[in-house]
Amino acid sequence: MMKTTRRNFIKKSGLAIGTATLASQLPSNLFGLAKNAVGPFGFQVWTIKEKLFEDFGGTLKMMAGLGYKEVEMCSPLGYSDSGFDVLNNMSGTEMRKIIEDAGLKCRSSHYTMGELRESMDNRIEWSKQMGISQIVCSSFWLPEDASIGDYRKAAQELNVLAEKTKAAGIQMGFHNHHMEFEKRGNELIYDALMEELDPELVKMQFQVAVISIGYKAADYFRKYPGRFISAHLADWSPEKDKNVSIGEGIVDWKDFFEAAKIGGVKNFFVEMDPDTFKPSAKYLAKL
Numbered sequence: 001m002m003k004t005t006r007r008n009f010i011k012k013s014g015l016a017i018g019t020a021t022l023a024s025q026l027p028s029n030l031f032g033l034a035k036n037a038v039g040p041f042g043f044q045v046w047t048i049k050e051k052l053f054e055d056f057g058g059t060l061k062m063m064a065g066l067g068y069k070e071v072e073m074c075s076p077l078g079y080s081d082s083g084f085d086v087l088n089n090m091s092g093t094e095m096r097k098i099i100e101d102a103g104l105k106c107r108s109s110h111y112t113m114g115e116l117r118e119s120m121d122n123r124i125e126w127s128k129q130m131g132i133s134q135i136v137c138s139s140f141w142l143p144e145d146a147s148i149g150d151y152r153k154a155a156q157e158l159n160v161l162a163e164k165t166k167a168a169g170i171q172m173g174f175h176n177h178h179m180e181f182e183k184r185g186n187e188l189i190y191d192a193l194m195e196e197l198d199p200e201l202v203k204m205q206f207q208v209a210v211i212s213i214g215y216k217a218a219d220y221f222r223k224y225p226g227r228f229i230s231a232h233l234a235d236w237s238p239e240k241d242k243n244v245s246i247g248e249g250i251v252d253w254k255d256f257f258e259a260a261k262i263g264g265v266k267n268f269f270v271e272m273d274p275d276t277f278k279p280s281a282k283y284l285a286k287l
Contacts, residue, residue, distance in 0.1 A: 017027045018172060040069035040234075040267075041067075041268050041281075042104075042108075042264070042267060043072070043073060044072045044074075046110075048274055049074070049083060050083070051274075052087075053083055053084075053086050056095075056098060056277045057101070062101075063255045064104050066281055066284065067276060067281055069103075069104065069105065070104060070105050072108045073095075073106055073110070074110045074138075075110065075112070076090075077110035077122070077123065077124075078115035078279055079090060079112070091126075092126040092130040095129075095130060099130075106130055106131060106132055107267065108133075108134040108173070108230060109134075109135065110138040110175065111135055111136065111138065112139075113137055113139070113158075116161050117157070120165075120202055127168075127170055128168070132170065133169075133171060134136060134173050134203075134229055134230065135165050135171070136174065136175050136199065136230070137158055137173065137174050138175050148184045148187055149188065151192055152192055152196045153199050155192075155196035157194060157195050158197065159198045159201050161196065162202050163201060166200075172201060172203070173204065173229045174197065174205065176202075176204070176207050178210055179205060180193060181213060181215050187193060203264070205229075205231065206221070206274040207232045207244070207260045208232060208251060209234040209271075211250060212236045212243070215257070216252075218255045218259035219259075219261050220258075220263070221263025221265070223241060224263065225264070226262075226263070226264040227263065227264065228263035229265065229266055229267075230265060230267045230268065231265050231269070232259065232269050232270075233271065233272070234246070234270075235247065235272075237249045240248065244276065245279035246276070246283050246284060247280070247283030247284075248279065248283075257287065263265055268280055270284075
């Protein structure tokens with residue numbers, strides 16, 4: 001879960017952090033919330049997945065030590081080919097205990113379209129064991145030349161799948177990458193999806209990283225009020241032509257969080273190159 005997307009993000013980033021040093025340099029109450037603060041903030045596990053595979057509980061405790069309160073998982077079943085199969089030896093109940101013992105909560109996870117299509121009952125059961133209330137489809141992963149019609153058809157299928165999660169008391173979500181902000185003729189794929197997806201059945205998780213190609217999350221929160229459930233936080237520097245720590249790029253975070261209330265965003269997950277975690281956390285703590 002960025003053109004620098006999840007496909008190549010981790011290749012460029014690696015976990016270049018002295019994790020113990022990083023944790024010790026930040027205040028333990030970093031994300032302690034004032035009454036009017038935004039949060040609590042969480043993190044998506046993708047950018048630290050290798051560390052997670054090596055020491056699941058220890059890595060979660062390290063992240064909690066930085067001040068994070070929530071974790072967004074990737075489903076071990078759907079992400080087995082990305083190394084998450086090593087976590088399949090745990091039930092959702094066992095994993096939840098480790099997460100909560102680390103001082104975190106998990107109410108959202110990414111799932112592949114394939115596993116939702118083929119193993120929905122199993123994934124609902126695992127989600128309930130985990131205490132997850134948001135099942136987020138990470139992508140349709142359609143071919144690069146997929147048409148607007150192809151995307152609309154996939155959205156229709158997700159609506160049907162979302163009827164099953166709704167019946168189970170779980171909200172379905174959809175996560176964008178840069179690909180959904182491509183056009184087919186004069187039509188933006190993302191707007192076509194917003195037309196096709198049922199506003200009640202499927203809420204959106206906005207990846208802020210599309211700022212790198214000129215699309216602002218705040219604009220979409222205002223354009224589609226109430227249509228969002230969560231967001232992945234990242235920032236961008238045109239001068240450096242790369243993702244940078246939150247607060248050091250061109251995202252207007254004050255406007256972002258004001259618009260997020262209109263969009264209906266419930267939770268925020270940092271998904272950044274690990275060496276940006278410390279300065280990003282310091283910036284977010286000031287909000």
